[in-house]
Amino acid sequence: MKRTVYAWLLLGLMSFVFLPWHMTRDGFTSFQWLNDGSPSSGLFMVLEASNWWLIPTGLAFVASLLVQFFVAAPVARAKITLAIAVMGLFATVLQGLVIVVNGPRAFTGLLSGEIVQAGQQSMGIGAAVCLISLLFAFSVSLSQSGKGQGDAFVTSTIALIISLVAVFVFFPVMHILIRAFEVDGSLSLIGFFPRFFSSEIWGLNCLIGAGSCGPAINSLILATMTGAGTTALGLSFALIFTRTDFKAKKLLRILTVLPIITPPFVIGLALILLFGRTGAVTEFFAEMFGMEKTRWLYGFWGVYFAQMLSFTPIAFLVLIGVVQGVSPSVEEASQTLDADRWQTFRYVSLPLMRPGIANAFLLGFIESIADFGNPLVLGGNFSVLSTDIFFAIVGAVASPTKAAVLAVALLTLTLSAFMLQRMWLGKKSYATITGKADSGQNAGLNPVLRFICYATALPWAALTLVVYSMIIFGSFVKLWGYNHSFTLDHYIRAFGFDFSRWRFTGVAWDSYFTTLSIATIAAPLTAIIGLATAYLLVRQKFWGKEAFEFSTMLSFAVPGTVIGVSYIMAFNFAPIELTGTSIILIIVFVFRNMPVGVRGGIAAMSQLDKSLDEASITLGANSFTTVRRVILPLMGPAIMAALTYSFVRAITAVSAVIFLVSARHNMATSFIVGRVENGEFGIAIAYSAVLIITMLTAILILQGLIGVRRLRRTDRVQPSA
């Protein structure tokens, strides 16, 4: 244990002395900084550039190393090291926030002097390694100084995750809040409220029939309707799936998975191709019945339609768990008490599903309000918050402040929904799964209800099928709506390959490879952080655990557009400058998708009996060994799910990414947005089709690699007593 602290401190000291503290112009890996003559490492910045504010960092390492040598009592040594590490961390972070070249500056009046005013560049590799070393020196010492439950692996994991969430979720969101309160370069509370509550955002004109509403009201109405609609449809699907002998259940299942691997604009595009002014259905009705071709699709109804197609599967996935969770024995009990099928459903099953239904509604609500792709393609004059934020950043009149205020409005809505969900679910427990094997059969649906379910869900399933066939069809025709002759042009333009010169000539290759490599890097990182968090939440007790859980789930409630805007606001300046790199894309994916890994991990880990861990611990293994040898091998499916999900999301994400891509690191989805904006639908759809196939292939490969290890698990079976 002493060796661990020692190693971290030594590493920190070395990087303080040798590694470039600040961001180097040509990047770290070029090693230009080695011989360009200017001082670079922390030590040299202090000695030659008089950057005295770096002294505490170096001192912290020296002092705590001395402590390791000269303090013999383990607990005292740990406590002193702990204190020094905390001070070192604090000083290092503070100097980074206060002394910057340009950009937003905290505590401006705190320090003065010429060198301070000149500022410093962003933190580089040296600063990063120093901070990490201090952090781990802190967490390992913490594990040895407190009484009991001292496991360096656990404290270090907690410290690492909290720091990462603080830096990559809270720090940027703070930036957006500060920016929203900023008027003419200074913070103003009084200036914020008129802008925040202006009728431009919250206008209610559409309700009284006098023009259009503000984007916040639009978002709210749309999200409420989408939440209600997807929940109703999802419930229909779930009931058909579990309570009827419907034949084509497998097909239903596939239909519900498809939208998850569909890039965000595809449904919108397919709807345009079907119902737009020159869409197939529009043409058909115009010819047959002489109906007028209108642009009804571009506006509220089009967006609503697309969101219903996109988010119904999510509601289904939530509700199927809930519907299956209603124990057959309570339904059988109800029936033996002479209730008929309708009464059983109405008075027993439905009330038990209530929390799940609320959950599905709120999930649909949040998804709809955060949705970016569909409103962008189909919104027309119907403005919602997420797209307005985008146009406030990239539009003709770029106004970061307006974007920040809109982002705060959006954040307010999603966080309220999120809180509501937690309050609702926190209080009530309807759990009917007991761990005892339940035999018995769920009650069938009564005929009227069954008819209603079929009548709503099946046409919907058929429509989804049509939409997806359109995607394939559309990618093979010359110009949709005008010239339906078969062509491979779109594919060749996007993914052409010149065999004579061995060159990727297609226009899409660059973004395709970038997307794949970034998704490949982000997926395992997301899985690791998500599962580690789940492990801490399920298996470890520590102070502030609830706040910890809340903050990790928070990044789920922060819509992608808000994250995107906040990242360009926060990471465009010192102390952390990441915009324009591929690192920021990876980071944004990791923290956007982490909550799903956490949820999946929690679900999987809750099924592993806690006594397995305890057995391992009492047999002399530490937490790290326990995780490696007992927990991970039993979590194969959860790891697989986390990997797949984060990979797929990294490929299909658009809302946050679109702010962060650069010419060098373009992503598939933002490339498609560009094509859609230019009206090149064919190539956009061809690209989407390729992405879908790519994701399917990746899922299959992952499934093959990790496999589903089948064990007859005995730890949860209750033998007859």
Add this chain to the structure above:
Amino acid sequence: MNNSINSNHHGEVRFENVIKRYGNVTALKGLDIVIEPGKLVTLLGPSGCGKTTTLRLIAGLEMASEGNIFIGGENVTHLTATYRRVSMVFQSYALFPHMTVRQNVAYGLTVKSVPKNEAYQKADEGLELVGLAGFGDRLPSELSGGQQQRVAVARAIVLEPEVLLLDEPLSNLDAKLRRHVREEIRQLQQRLGLTAVYVTHDQEEAMAVSDRIIVMNNAEIAQEGSPADLYERPASSFIADFIGDANLVNCEVLSAENNKGEVMLAGTKYAVASDGMTKGDAKLVLRPHALELLSPDHAGLKGEVSYAAYLGREMQYTIDTEVGQLFAIAPVRANSFAKGDTVSLGINENLARIVKA
């Protein structure tokens, strides 16, 4: 059996005023216990009495809020489970389902960097010790409940722990197997001279395996002693009721000297054992077999049979009397009583005791 698993490492367990709190709830109120080396001591009590908490404190799975814990003379209060020389057999066995039986048993050795073949050899010895030689290559799911239980025991003892902890190890076995397995555990413990702490809520099981029993109630020790002490000399009505069946009847102590008390019950005087009791109200402890059912013309406590059950080797009766309902066990005889019969109850004074009211 020539075995390298030996008993050199049996340690004493000592609690000094150990308090455990969860938030505002006190799970243990200042516990002082000593568990002698080589003995099997059972923690017995109703659910929620703190017995499992005590066991987990010894294991290091919970940390004491106050007080000190010593194992083998060493203060381990702040050591986590990883670093204590203690192993535990879990109620659910907690066998790792993805490892074979041999890997399971060798696990504790391999995490301590014992070379694999040595660990496996030792694991096979452990399996032999519990009568499972040759089962090493199976998965836990391929074993019966009783076999899994023995694997869990083997896994715990190959580490040669200073203390072996058993947390309701029999509760997942069926009734017949339970008696067999508890005998095996007891024999193994005695053969290896292990210090063992055993938790159960089943008083019969506790009496069958223990050198000493610590009965706990409401987060503290209610009474401790050998099985015979607890059954024959209960210190309170709780113990009398909890250890074995007992009828507890309100009575009045007329006089008490030389550990004999004179008790008045429903107009009749009885002389029964009474250490340390004084005059006044008390409870009379009547074991079911201390009651004799006689025909109503005999002298004694009058009552009416309200329930009679034939159990093969004995009859069980519930009798309504003026001092309350009494439960009695009698040998099966030709002229057994039936529901509704009036009886006279004789009390065997040697088997009765008085405890504090």
